[in-house]
Amino acid sequence: MPKAAVRRVDWRSGLGDFSDCxxxxxxxxxxxxxxxxxxxxxxxxxxxxxRARHGIVRPLWTTFWADFRQAARGGVPFGAVVVVAAVLVAVDLEVTRSMPGAGVLGPVLQVLAAVGAVIAVRTCEVVAATELAWRRAVVAAARETVGAPGKALLVAVAVALSAVLVWMLPVLVLVVAGPLCLAAVATGARR
Incomplete structure (x- = not known):
């Protein structure tokens, strides 16, 4: 009786996943x-x-750019809204430092900024997994954030850790998005 082929798992397979990330x-x-x-x-x-996590082997370089062109159709307006919201929150945080009640307003704005960052990351994951339109994906991501606070907390920790890593070593801005993408995909668990 022939034996079934067993995929050998060793340190090299983990290194391949790391390099993909x-x-x-x-x-x-x-x-x-x-x-x-x-x-x-x-x-x-x-x-x-x-795709890499599920063993679908395709050239990462070419599939990335094809996916990027497809997602850019609705993603650019979403990106513009995110940039404007980030600038407004940064300005609000700076203005509230000099206001009376800054001890209350500052932390509230920081929590709102964290929730916004989690929803933005989860929106991108929803679009990636389901190919919903961006507006519907924002609603789905907000519902998932409220409905699964544990997963939302994991995404928030991943975003915060990414920010700390970039703050400590700015050159990591070149690769930190990979682990953040992996965290978003892992907490999405749609497939």
Whole structure:
């Protein structure tokens, strides 16, 4: 009786996954140079890592750019809204420092900014997994954030850890999107 082929799992397979994650991070960083295209790049990174996670072997480079072009159609307006919201929150945080009641308003704005970042990341993951329109994906991501606070907390920790890593070593901005994409895909668990 012939034995079934067993996939050998050793340190090299983990290294391949790690390299896919870093390559996806580099590609997302490259796609995010015009800042408003960052969500489309993030969607493409999530799709690429989801395929790699499920063993669908395709050239990461070519599939990433095909996914990026597809996601950019609706992702650029979403990216513009995210950039405007981030600028408004940053300005509000700066203004509230000099106001009376800054001890209350500052933390409230920081929590709202964290919730907004989680919803933005989860929106990109929803678009990557389901190919919904961006407006519907925002609603679905907001519902998932409220409905599964544990997963939302994991995404928030991943976003915060990414920010701390970039703050500590700014060159990591080139690869940090890869692990963040992987965290978004892992907490989405749609497939």
């Amino acid at each position: 870093l390559l996806a991070g580099l590609l997302v960083a490259l796609a995010s140079v015009p800042v408003v295209t960052a969500p489309a790049g993030f969607v493409a990174g999530c799709r690429a890592l989801d």
